[in-house]
Amino acid sequence: MDKATLALLVGGRSERMGQDKGLLPVRGKPLVLRQISRLKPLFQNILIICSSLEQKKQYEKLSEYRVICDDSGNDHAAYYGLICALKNSPTQKVVVLPVDAIGVDVALLKKLLSSHPFPAAYDGTPFPSVWLKEHLHHWTADERSILNLLKELSFTELKSTACEDKLLKVNLNTPEDVRAYFGEPVQDAWGRQLNYLRLSITENCNMACRYCLPQGFPGWESAKALLSFEGISNILQAFRSLGFEKVRFTGGEPSLHPNLLPAITEARSLGYETISLTTNGSYIRNCSSLVEAGLTHINISLDTIHERTFFKITGNKHFSKVLALIDQALELKMNVRINTVVLRTQNFHEISDLLEWAKQRPLTLRFIELMPTNLHQAYFKENWVSNEEVQRMARSLGYEPSSKLDGLEPAGPALLYDHPQSPCRLGFISPLSCNFCSRCNRLRVTAQGKLRLCLFSENDLALPLQESPEVLAKTIRALLVEKQEGHILAQGHMGNVAHFRGIGG
Numbered sequence: 303m304d305k306a307t308l309a310l311l312v313g314g315r316s317e318r319m320g321q322d323k324g325l326l327p328v329r330g331k332p333l334v335l336r337q338i339s340r341l342k343p344l345f346q347n348i349l350i351i352c353s354s355l356e357q358k359k360q361y362e363k364l365s366e367y368r369v370i371c372d373d374s375g376n377d378h379a380a381y382y383g384l385i386c387a388l389k390n391s392p393t394q395k396v397v398v399l400p401v402d403a404i405g406v407d408v409a410l411l412k413k414l415l416s417s418h419p420f421p422a423a424y425d426g427t428p429f430p431s432v433w434l435k436e437h438l439h440h441w442t443a444d445e446r447s448i449l450n451l452l453k454e455l456s457f458t459e460l461k462s463t464a465c466e467d468k469l470l471k472v473n474l475n476t477p478e479d480v481r482a483y484f485g486e487p488v489q490d491a492w493g494r495q496l497n498y499l500r501l502s503i504t505e506n507c508n509m510a511c512r513y514c515l516p517q518g519f520p521g522w523e524s525a526k527a528l529l530s531f532e533g534i535s536n537i538l539q540a541f542r543s544l545g546f547e548k549v550r551f552t553g554g555e556p557s558l559h560p561n562l563l564p565a566i567t568e569a570r571s572l573g574y575e576t577i578s579l580t581t582n583g584s585y586i587r588n589c590s591s592l593v594e595a596g597l598t599h600i601n602i603s604l605d606t607i608h609e610r611t612f613f614k615i616t617g618n619k620h621f622s623k624v625l626a627l628i629d630q631a632l633e634l635k636m637n638v639r640i641n642t643v644v645l646r647t648q649n650f651h652e653i654s655d656l657l658e659w660a661k662q663r664p665l666t667l668r669f670i671e672l673m674p675t676n677l678h679q680a681y682f683k684e685n686w687v688s689n690e691e692v693q694r695m696a697r698s699l700g701y702e703p704s705s706k707l708d709g710l711e712p713a714g715p716a717l718l719y720d721h722p723q724s725p726c727r728l729g730f731i732s733p734l735s736c737n738f739c740s741r742c743n744r745l746r747v748t749a750q751g752k753l754r755l756c757l758f759s760e761n762d763l764a765l766p767l768q769e770s771p772e773v774l775a776k777t778i779r780a781l782l783v784e785k786q787e788g789h790i791l792a793q794g795h796m797g798n799v800a801h802f803r804g805i806g807g
């Protein structure tokens with residue numbers, strides 16, 4: 303995609319909000335910075351367009367981005383904000399967006415930026431719209447609106463889908479709008495803010511990984527061990543109203559669920575910022591339809607780069623399909639993470655081959671220490687490898703502990719390593735040798751529709767899925783008090799985990 307500048311208009315009057323909207327703190331982060339962090343992967347430049355020198359000073363204090371004051375004297379008029387953006391943009395293409403258009407996401411903007419010719423906008427609405435610097439020639443000092451200018455220039459009009467339409471219509475005019483959109487956040491009894499839902503949508507799986515489900519899931523082609531779409535939608539709505547911003551669809555194998563695509567769309571239209579999928583990658587043919595539906599991140603499980611070992615570990619013959627999916631996801635410029643479980647007797651001797659393969663690719667290769675489950679305690683004893691051993695191997699190849707954060711999970715469990723000459727990043731998740739409970743921000747719902755407060759809980763808690771999202775949210779809030787400070791896996795307590803197929807890992 304060509305270079306483009308994002309011009310965020312912050313000069314609105316914000317009268318009903320009672321304060322400058324862009325500066326409004328939402329969970330400690332001003333709205334303008336939230337917008338920027340969501341959308342910046344698409345842009346080479348960001349401009350903040352404000353309408354007074356006083357405002358300019360405030361925004362300059364807040365961020366390192368360029369703040370420009372629209373000095374046309376027509377304060378608050380978006381039309382003049384657009385002109386100011388076109389005058390100052392360092393790139394030919396400029397996207398104009400008000401700071402409170404928080405429903406506008408990367409997927410909507412990508413579509414708009416790849417339309418032709420410009421200017422372009424959705425359904426006759428002025429925002430978001432894409433312009434070229436040459437449109438400045440059409441500027442006149444008359445009082446005009448962006449919509450009129452779009453029409454005068456015979457703009458490209460994109461039709462939004464129902465989900466996109468909902469996102470385009472989000473308007474944050476009052477504090478109530480903000481609460482309704484971002485939800486009422488929850489904390490557990492230990493003061494941890496929870497905002498990440500891991501939703502196992504099916505127990506069904508087409509693989510038989512030795513460390514998870516060695517006997518496989520007999521009859522998986524016709525099995526119905528899954529959450530209904532209504533159940534999924536209810537859960538997504540309830541968690542969103544509790545301020546959850548991230549959801550991961552997992553399983554079993556979530557791509558076997560016939561409603562995976564609608565579930566992703568539903569999450570997107572509810573405003574989840576991060577929508578990710580953990581998959582074994584063997585059953586997904588078309589990654590782009592998942593991205594179009596709203597998927598932002600994908601984790602693909604791959605324990606080896608050798609076909610024979612792959613078959614030995616997973617009992618599955620679709621090794622080449624998994625590799626093809628990884629390439630497809632990288633071509634789509636997705637955030638790709640590979641999950642690898644290191645196993646002493648199965649893949650440990652060839653981990654350097656996997657590291658070599660990953661070194662050429664812009665992805666994160668994450669080593670997850672084998673976790674014990676009730677089903678395979680002997681296998682665990684035989685195969686557990688401390689991540690410290692793998693870290694030593696990584697350091698000998700030139701990887702160094704990273705000072706940067708994980709974009710998806712800044713406070714997440716992975717310890718990161720980077721290499722000065724490689725686009726590949728390594729992540730180490732070490733539940734046994736290095737417990738990360740103090741930073742826990744997640745809740746799980748199992749494919750049985752039950753709440754699981756910790757991966758290694760002793761039991762799952764019933765949820766009233768047939769009730770309204772409001773009742774469901776209230777129940778979840780009440781059950782939260784039972785969330786423990788941490789698991790005691792290292793002392794051998796693995797809760798009621800027989801395997802991870804219904805929990806999702």
Ligand code: SAM
Pocket residue numbers: 507513514552553554555556580581582601602603641642643670671672673674675802803806807
């Ligand atoms: N089927 C999907 C997949 O293969 O990615 C999603 C479900 S799977 C249970 C989620 C993750 O859990 C996978 O990355 C898998 O490697 C990991 N996993 C399963 N059992 C595990 C175990 N005993 N120890 C560590 N990781 C495990």
